[in-house]
Amino acid sequence: MPSTTELTPAGQNAATSLLRFATAGSVDDGKSTLVGRLLHDSKSVLTDQLEAVEHASRKRGQQAPDLALLTDGLRAEREQGITIDVAYRYFATAKRRFILADTPGHVQYTRNMVTGASTAELAVVLVDARNGVVEQTRRHAAVAALLRVPHVVLAVNKMDLVDYAEPVFAAIAAEFTAYAASLGIGDIVAVPISALAGDNVVEPSAHMDWYGGPTLLEHLETVRTGTDPSTDPARFPVQYVIRPQSEEHHDYRGYAGQLASGVLRTGDTVTVLPSGHTTTVAGIDVLGEQRDIAWAPQSITVRLTDDLDISRGDLITAGPTPRPTKDVEATVCHLHERPLRAGDKVLLKHTTRTVRALVKEISYRIDIDTLEQRGETQELKVNDIGHVLLRTAEPLALDPYADNRLTGSFLLIDPADGSTLTAVMAGESFTRATAEGAPAAEEEWV
């Protein structure tokens, strides 16, 4: 067993990397305890916060501090003992800084996990060692696969209640790994833990010397994050046109945005969508400094050699370029209590572009537990996952979500009151669906 991960209160080294991850699990699986343990043992809970929790726990007549109170921030949550919504937690070690999307595990589950997983590079799926892989576990894995979270950790919790027995862990890990792999999740690591006793969360367990892998925190600290931008085609949604029109910068015209993927260099040939014009990168400014190169996810300003008509909502691309289309086929997660119906007229926000769109057809609903497609349906209810056909008023330059999580995703918005209705992923989302079906969907997007 390697020595205990060295912890500093907050990781003073400024050059650490950042990992965004999400936790999934119901209250009974001990998720709050796990989150509390991670925060507490990484010394991210400070004395006054702990005192507040102890005070509140005593007021409720509880004997021990209830670590769930650290994460349940709202009045209604504390009063009802439920978690309403995704919350974001921050902690750090000497090696890395973490943003944890803490997604609650009750009825509003799917919507919240989809929200948390949309920005996560890693998902921790928690199971109770006594129960093993259950329906909910498969649902967690399915949502992680749907959102294309690159890494999944199976945390087999409550090992203390099964005598820290290796065969129990091995069987659960094998079953989960097989299922997750069938969904197309490539990187799966299983860790036997006891969040309550602290085994293998931050400190290695003295009870499980049969386990040779990392503690949960060690894995979080060392998992490789990000992708190699040089292998991805460049995607640069134009957010804002910068034109100082000052004496000093009289002719300056820069396109500001955040690179969604890939690398841009001065001299690169780029295509502007949806117009399809081709031009050359004349210069790149990274927040006020001239550079020859920039890569995702940097926020930059690009200057082009030709004076084209480019505005917010356009996409500057290099490499294989998507063909703009008005007909969009996509997998959706419906987020709003108001159902999504065929025939609905909505607003669609894709990168920096908002267009009008029509829900032409709701092809099917996906049973997230079995991944079966449930026939033709007229509406999707809150938390439903389904497949839709949309028609947009203007062409969109979309990548398949499978290729690009930022240029392949968009929101549907209610034009009447501005509510966010639906999260959408362009193309077929489950790798399994693609593998079984035709790869034709792929071609459609090229």
Place this chain on the structure above:
Amino acid sequence: MTTATQRLLDTAKNPFALSHLDVLEAESVHIFREVAGEFERPVILFSGGKDSIVMLHLALKAFAPAPVPFSLLHVDTGHNFPEVIAYRDRVVAEHGLRLHVASVQRFIDEGRLRERPDGTRNPLQTVPLLDAIETGRFDAVFGGGRRDEEKARAKERVFSLRDEFGAWDPRRQRPELWSLYNGRHAVGEHVRVFPLSNWTELDVWQYIERESIDLPEIYYAHERDVFARDGMWLTAGDWGGPKEGETVQRRLIRYRTVGDMSCTGAVDSDAATIDQVITEIAASRLTERGATRADDKLSEAAMEDRKREGYF
């Protein structure tokens, strides 16, 4: 999983690796530009505190070489630290910014607000703030709030819709996915925008160091006349302290947060440089609010309750 086009790299050997500060900076700049692209009349809430100073610094970088396309709004409690007001005016002049001031004192003088018995003016800021938002017809209001500050703030969205009364309803928040922010709002409503949502106190200080950002001097250790109240060192002054039974002492202190003098406490500190401040914060066992804010100690849900009323 990942797709064929995605190859994972070892962070240590990745020539394209970005530090967490680079990533946070890029994300905040993205948020500023989204607001510039989507709203008619945004404004930056500027208190002269370190978070709003970092926010302004990010805005300056986001639109360079053009000027920041937003004006500033300061809610002046009337109990401000003179060093902070001097800093504010210096920054406004230096960058050619436009500053709106909403004055708590003016509201008290006009009888539209009443002084609280405890003399704390922090909760009184909400009314002048909402009045300024309404009169200025601001549709997006940037705040320096961070989710690590407080448990109610951990639930706050980056784009937070407020109704025509400026109220926050945590149950009606829009889910936020990917980096897609929904800024739709009706006339009279506005959106509070928090570009530093994902920053921690230490991130802010490390960024201040990296970017060599100038701060009001009260953030660094200095000798000052203070007195003890509710377990905090408050600066003595005309605002209402010390009262009978409270004695003034000269102490070596600094501030971790900057707000109304009546409720912002100093901490004993000899951290006179940014390196020393970072070392001190990294070792501190208290949150910045726990150490220095009286108003958050009023009840378990003090922040949530104030936010519901329109506070940040």
